[in-house]
Amino acid sequence: MKNYSDTIHLYHTNDVHSHFDSWPQISRFLRSKREMHEAKNEACYVFDIGDHVDRSHPYTEGTAGKGNVELLNHSGYDAVTIGNNEGITLSKKALTNLYDGANFDVILCNLKEPDGSTPNWLEPYHIYETEKGIRIGVIGATAMYTEFYQRLGWHIEEPRQSIIKTVHQIQGQTDVIICLSHLGIHEDRLLAEECGEIDVILGAHTHHLFTEGELVNETLLAATGKFAEYVGHITISLNESNRVIGKKAEVIHVNKMERLKDDIKDVNTLINAGNEAMEEKVFYNAEPLKQQLFKESPLSSFFGRALVEYTDADCAMFNAGIFMGNLEEGWVTRRQLHSMLPHPINPCVVILDGSELLEVYNLAENKDWPKLEIKGLGFRGTLMGKMIFERLYKNKLGELFAGNRQVMPGDKYKLATLDMFTFGFFFPILQEAKKEYYMPELIRDIAGWYGKQKALDKMNLSEQ
Template sequence: MQNSLETIHIYHTNDVHSHFDSWPQISRFLRSAREKHEAENEAYYLFDIGDHVDRSHPFTEGTIGKGNIALLNHAGYDAVTIGNNEGITMSKKALTNLYEGADFDVILCNLKETDGSTPKWLEPYHIYETEKGIRIGVIGATAMYSEFYRRLGWQIDEPRQSVRKIVHQIQDETDVIICLSHLGVYEDRLLAEECEQIDIILGAHTHHLFMEGELVNETLLAATGKFAEYVGHITISLDESKCVIGKKAEVIHVNKMERRQEDIKDVNALINAGNEAMEEKVFYNAEPLKQQLLKASSLSSFFGRAMIEYTDADCAMFNAGIFLSSLEKGWVTKRKLHSMLPHPINPCVITLDGSEVLEIYNLAQNADWPKMEIKGLGFRGTLMGKMIFERLYKNNEGELFAGNRQVVSGETYKLATLDMFTFGFFFPSLQQAEKEYYMPELIRDLVSWYGKQKASDKLSMTDHQNES
């Protein structure tokens, strides 16, 4: 067996999604691992593969993601790439400022300014060198949500092509090449087949878990699932000629990490910090608006009107399961809006022919949907709930109307809805339909805007009556 010149230890996380319940254990474990390997003169690197940020958590929302960066700093990360939660649920300004205080590198090769230049806060790749002279080229790539990035003022390039281009550029300058890939397992496998020069692909996005990695040709794929349940550990061995002679992947479950009494206190402190940061009053709600999961409600009517007025659509469609609480009478704070609508979901307006509107309306009557569990798509609730229509209804003769217009084939109508319904899972025809996404507005921002509008209108009316 060949003698190993050096063994390199790579630790990695992915798709944490601001699940901080086990973060104190993970952070302590990672810091201890670094101390151990450095004491033994072994190279150690720590990477996050994106979607560490999730705006559904009050700590993330309250700190505009800066709290996540502080946690990554404390754990000692060397580099991260971004996922779609960093990339398309934050405004361009918020993403540009997100990593200002980072003690680590942000590596991403397929996100550009609209003029094609590289944003100042990231680098397409980085070459690290160990004390024994091993050069490790690290490339980052994220999933290509073209329309979303375009609406936010970014240019997103095809990721596998972008990675291959960088690999060919740096392969003669490196001994090991690692890709931080927030592309999903299917794309990772394709990339491994297309680009054999990559030694390791650390994966994310599709929340897949490889207990001992997966080999595609000579490329080792590794991933840790989701929600900070596991930490990944890769060992790479190289011989005297700096050739890779061994690669091994494992994952460590958080249950095997040291727990301390103060861990729960630390997690609660994060939640409290986020909540305190969101105590700002947004608008005064004059009457209680109750949520209902299985039927229309005063809250759904309020939300439907907010969508129509904000987007100037003819009608609106959404599911009652998006409301995780009611809206009580009194002052509404950012914290209350966030707890009621924590989803990183954008509003969207779809232009449809009358026949398509009728098809969508009929599909939405599916009796199984209200109690269906939903996972992903930006939805942070549990059950779908009843499909709600605002200003889309049938009269006594069974004719469908959008506002005051009868829905007929050959005429077009604008439907305001949630971006998650444009991905094709519930309404296949909406995936290809003409649509306009509203970004960076999340659906709770529409409630905030509409609540302020109503309060302002009421104040103006009172002033007018007083003047009279």
């Protein structure tokens, strides 16, 4: 049996994505573990590794993410880093103010202001000291979505190099170094190979699960999957010289945590609070707009016109699977728009040559795509549904038109679409093309804007 003088306990979550069904159990579990370790005079720290916020949940949307911070406060977290859902689905102002009421540290070394300064709501690293004098350096970093961050008014640095630079900066001041990494499994493995000074990398972003951790050289990698199914637990053993002599990882499934009768009630309370916060009226809808998954519909026509008008594009393309409900006649609220379009997806305009636009159109006609299941990319539905075109069509001769212009090689066209189609999974050509992302607007904001415009236009006509 190894002789050691102290043990540090780390508990961690990642990629919760506002899946609160099991949050009451997790919160109770974390608080009870802290009480247990403190009673034994053992050091205990609790971290979240990003994407706790997800605007698809009404509580998160209704509170602009501040409800998530309250949940983290109540659960006793010591520090968090941000994921792309915090970083690029919130406006700069909303992210800057997100953690105003936090009782924990926000640790992130690779996000800066455009002038290179560190935002005042975060710190690149934090050094914690246990009651027995063990110094624990914690560094955080998030994935590098350069263009998205730039559009929002941030500067994002290459994360691995930022982490390594920070490790070397604090190495002499610490006994243990922990990295909160919202970079993904591949980047974590590379980081462990390049920077052996890091003792533990707590991972996220790619939703990977290590039930017992993974050792790369001498660095322990740990991750808890996604959607609050597990909580991770790391045990670090140190000798009398405060040198790490043992590391062990495990995960605990929520099914093994205590459940109480009021847990469901508590979760429903969050949903109701979010819905109540979104009862603001946006526009009056004069006629019901129904959705259809496998063909054009009144709702898809409404949204297609909205995309074209908002972006001043020649044409638009999107999938019918984005609609999670109908728009009924009457007043439309923020809650209804959120329910219909819960996705954290931004509109985007892509500049294409005529030959490229024709290639995209033909590829989008793939007959297998409508029933394709989609996971990730910001999409919060299930099936792709039919690809819908607005002002983009073929005539009886098979010639493609964008609005009133025949699509010709050598000419340029502006295609309005969803940002998820520019990541290369469905349309590789869109990944390399010149494009402009609209941020922080989400697609539900575009629908709301267009509904308001239509209502104003009708009002002006009636007054003439």
